[in-house]
Amino acid sequence: MGGLLRAAIAGIAIGLMELFLYLHEPNDESVAPLLAPFPAGLLLGRLLRLPRWWLGAALAPFLNIAIIALALRGLTFPDLLDVGVLPTALVFAVIGAGGHMTATALTSRADRMIRYSVIGALVVGFTGMSLSTGAIAEKAREGRLAQSGLPLVVVGSPRYSPVHLAEWYSEWIAGMPSFEIAYDGPDGAKVELYVMAGTAASPRAACTEPVPGVSHRADEIGRCREVAPEVWVRAEAGWTRVFARHGEALVQVASGTVGEAGLLAVLPTLRPATAQELAAIGEG
Known part of the structure; x- marks a missing residue:
């Protein structure tokens, strides 16, 4: 022994x-x-x-x-x-x-x-x-989110349930720091929420050249228009994106199954969240 x-x-x-x-x-x-x-x-x-x-x-x-x-x-x-x-x-x-x-x-x-x-x-x-690896991974996500410096925002509408969290701010990922939450809604509706720092770009600039870069193809053609102060809508072939400010965050709400009116209705439901709440969503 x-x-x-x-x-x-x-x-x-x-x-x-x-x-x-x-x-x-x-x-x-x-x-x-x-x-x-x-x-x-x-x-x-x-x-x-x-x-x-x-x-x-x-x-x-x-x-x-x-x-x-x-x-x-x-x-x-x-x-x-x-x-x-x-x-x-x-x-x-x-x-x-x-x-x-x-x-x-x-x-x-x-x-x-x-x-x-x-x-x-x-x-x-x-x-x-x-x-316990799942709990360790969740705790690691919580730590990264808390230290990311990004505003933590989620969709508050009960119509949409979060199914996936993606992080785009590690030292190995090029481009604008951001995170994405994918949501499932009624009748097969799917919505993506991208959250960036409010200083990343103005809603107008973000609409002209969509950010973050991971959210779209560089060759995708779209038309932008302002539908309310600091709220811009970009229409693409089969895809709609809404760019707006929410507190200290610049957000993009996008979908290929939900139209402009449905995406605009999501904006008022956005609310602050904790790193623990976001980490619990998981990577799907």
Whole structure:
């Protein structure tokens, strides 16, 4: 049992080292985070006198990959960081400990019942962790929305139900920061709400060259007209877009199934929302 505890210590150290490398490695394509666990495992295994330390050091990184695939399916490293550095450090430490303990249990000559019990407990534990990935992803979305700097706005009409949230403001996405909420309405009606900072453009300019860029094709031809102060409607082939200000937000309400009158009726229902409320919509 002492060997398994020492293996846990080695795994925690390696997991935290991995997090440090991911946070401070300037080159995103660097292989250092992938290769570093092997020499680190050999060094710590030797220093901590782990049973068959050379074999455990070679096996543990592959077990860590398997644990990540099982316990964190669908999540990315940025998702974890959006929840917070300390929770991410805890996850890395637990995965590192689990991988090293499993490797030691598989390769040591300790009591068979103890080894199998440890492996079984780890499998059950990480399987249980996988059930929380949805909650982790939602918490990450909430953090991103809260820090996005965008006004948080939703459609308040009971006629429309949110079905999908898309975020367009990460450092990997070019173009104007924004988010989109897709809504389903009665009789197959579908409406899209795009929310941007009010300083992004005027409703007139946004109508002439629709923003955000992800909401339309660049070659789409449309005609714009002002239907009320600071409210512009763009008519395209089979698509209608309404641009307006709402508080500190510039919004676009668009649809291929709802006409101009229906989209204009959506504007008065817009209301402020919390990051938690938006995050709960999910990615559909």
